Amino acid sequence: MRRAVALRGVSKSYREGEIEHSVLENVEITVGAGEFIALLGPSGSGKSTLLNLIGGIDLPDAGEVEVAGAVINHLSERQRTLHRRQHIGLVFQFFNLISTLTVEENLLLPLELQGSLDQHTKAAALDLLARVGLKERRHSFPDRLSGGEQQRVAIARALVHSPQVILADEPTGNLDHETGLQVMELLESLRSERGATLIMATHSRQLAARADALWSIRDARLERVAVDVTPGARRG
Numbered sequence: 001m002r003r004a005v006a007l008r009g010v011s012k013s014y015r016e017g018e019i020e021h022s023v024l025e026n027v028e029i030t031v032g033a034g035e036f037i038a039l040l041g042p043s044g045s046g047k048s049t050l051l052n053l054i055g056g057i058d059l060p061d062a063g064e065v066e067v068a069g070a071v072i073n074h075l076s077e078r079q080r081t082l083h084r085r086q087h088i089g090l091v092f093q094f095f096n097l098i099s100t101l102t103v104e105e106n107l108l109l110p111l112e113l114q115g116s117l118d119q120h121t122k123a124a125a126l127d128l129l130a131r132v133g134l135k136e137r138r139h140s141f142p143d144r145l146s147g148g149e150q151q152r153v154a155i156a157r158a159l160v161h162s163p164q165v166i167l168a169d170e171p172t173g174n175l176d177h178e179t180g181l182q183v184m185e186l187l188e189s190l191r192s193e194r195g196a197t198l199i200m201a202t203h204s205r206q207l208a209a210r211a212d213a214l215w216s217i218r219d220a221r222l223e224r225v226a227v228d229v230t231p232g233a234r235r236g
């Protein structure tokens, strides 16, 4: 299987004053193209840190972060930004839509930043907005939409430039159970249609169980866990 993401010997720590706090130690993972990986772990265990490393938003202290064929921590900051705009789609817990832009402007922003906005890509983007059920709201501002609607726009925005890799950080964490499930189903079906890789941090074992593989961070170590692990189950 072609690989989409590979981390080799990745470590990350944060320094606060005198204290160095090791968040990730010697992380090794390979994710195949088109796979859906769920990332579990207690609050503060390093899930967002790991996603930020894969997204090139943060840099490791050691090791290599390979995404869509490039070792991104060896790129310049400028190259890393360009790489992210081309290959990565990001979905966050708090939607992160730009409040001063309309739904349509938010949606088209990745294409504009990438320099690929034209009649053709715009039409495809509006089709995608229709797929998430919000084409009629395209001239609305984000604060006029419900949380679930905002996240559906954010999902369309994350996919609009056809990224190979989608990184989702607790995408349903701010939604009620039913809405969260609907948003999850939408994200899953859109990404599988496109054959994109999805790496999702979540506290929900129910959602995590939908993934092809489950990984968990504990004591700064990333390890694969069985899909049938029940809540509170102890691993030996």
Ligand SMILES: Nc1ncnc2c1ncn2[C@@H]1O[C@H](COP(=O)(O)OP(=O)(O)OP(=O)(O)O)[C@@H](O)[C@H]1O
Pocket (backbone or CB within 6 Å): 014, 015, 016, 023, 041, 042, 043, 044, 045, 046, 047, 048, 049, 050
């Ligand atoms: N920029 C930073 N400076 C200092 N410490 C940081 C920084 N970013 C993260 N940390 C620390 O790294 C650890 C891991 O944080 P991270 O946000 O990755 O956890 P998480 O697993 O995503 O938690 P949650 O489930 O609550 O979102 C935490 O102890 C956090 O305080």
Ligand SMILES: [Mg+2]
Pocket (backbone or CB within 6 Å): 047, 048, 049, 169, 201
């Ligand atoms: Mg987090």
